[in-house]
Amino acid sequence: GWQHRFPETQFMITATRDLTDWTVRDQALRQERVRLLQECEVRELLGGPGRVTGVRVATAGEGPGTVRDLPADLVVDCTGRASRLRQWLAALGVPAVPEEVVDSGLAYATRLYEAPPGAREGFPVVNVFSDYRAPVPGRSASLVPVEGGRWMISLTGTRGGRPPRREDEFDAFARSLRSPLIARLMATARPLTGVQGSSTAANRRFYCERATAWPDGLVVLGDSLVAFNPIYGHG
Ligand SMILES: Cc1cc2nc3c(=O)[nH]c(=O)nc-3n(C[C@H](O)[C@H](O)[C@H](O)COP(=O)(O)OP(=O)(O)OC[C@H]3O[C@@H](n4cnc5c(N)ncnc54)[C@H](O)[C@@H]3O)c2cc1C
Structure with a gap:
């Protein structure tokens, strides 16, 4: 049957993904320390199994097949559900990190x-x-x-x-x-x-804390680390 009515105790902000992304981007760019590389795709991690030292990127407008290296003390992977971190770590020689999927x-x-x-x-x-x-x-x-x-x-x-x-x-x-x-x-x-x-709604968790080895200088956040069935409204 219908859920009974009850006094409001919470509120929810509803918006399209475009507005949410634009608002976060606008706030981030107000900080002078932040510089944005527009239409820039990370292709792989730099470094070795013990330490990540940057990323290799391709930026639209710099010509097809043109990549360049961005050195960094700390790399944060927040590339979401479709993160290629598993492949990137394997390419550095890092042993596979345990993962669980419930779909x-x-x-x-x-x-x-x-x-x-x-x-x-x-x-x-x-x-x-x-x-x-x-x-x-x-x-x-x-x-x-x-x-x-x-x-x-x-x-x-x-x-x-x-x-x-x-x-x-x-x-x-x-x-x-x-x-x-x-x-x-x-x-x-x-x-x-x-x-x-x-159709990308599987629950997926990447257990970095159970990894037998993890390179210094690399952190994973957001859906790249743990993505839930959207029914939970976790994002
Ligand atoms: C169908 C669906 C409905 C959802 N509904 C809700 C909802 O109603 N409410 C809610 O709170 N959450 C919802 N979620 C969950 C929410 O969208 C995610 O939890 C949230 O977007 C995760 O944020 P994130 O920053 O970790 O990753 P994302 O938002 O996925 O951002 C990752 C970003 O990285 C970029 N990227 C990826 N690869 C690269 C690369 N190689 N180089 C450069 N950039 C890259 C992507 O283009 C993207 O902009 C929903 C999810 C789905 C799939």
Whole structure:
């Protein structure tokens, strides 16, 4: 049934990824000590198994295949879920670091909508959770109001219940959930984008603390170290 109402004790800031990234970038660049290399991709670590001494990077605009070395006393890997740290460490000769993966097969399909007049400010987050009486596959939906009077609507499903990436099947999936509430709200709003799918939701933890060897001058942060199923809202 429906969650009972209870007094508010917490709040949640909802925004698109673009706005979140822009805000963090803007704050970071206000610090005089910070210098940004635009469109710069780290290709590998420099150094050896005992110490990391920098990174090799390729920067857009410097020509294809052009790389250069950036020396550093401390390298922080925060390249997220798709981090290539495992391969980079192997290339330095560091023994494999223990890793654990638990994958529910959760997939997302997301679309942005223009909220209808009267619902562009102060609209609540709406969640339709999966039906505990039919536990697998878990199928759910959420409506998250974001900046610019828009709604970000995501459909999710675990293995065997993958949400559609086709626009003409998006509404039908929302209607088929245990409550059609989000489908009804969608019908009042105007789609602004196509459907964007994501299947990178496995829980994954890299156990640096259990490594038999770890080079000095290297730290791992964020999703690169431990990435959770987004259902936990951990980011
Ligand atoms: C489908 C989905 C939904 C989510 N929903 C939520 C949510 O509602 N709320 C929430 O709090 N969290 C959510 N999360 C989790 C959240 O996005 C992550 O936990 C968070 O972004 C991790 O931050 P990070 O800085 O570690 O990595 P990221 O945000 O992934 O940032 C890594 C950055 O490194 C860059 N990069 C990667 N490789 C290189 C390289 N070789 N060289 C240079 N740069 C590189 C990438 O381009 C990226 O900009 C969600 C995740 C997913 C997958």
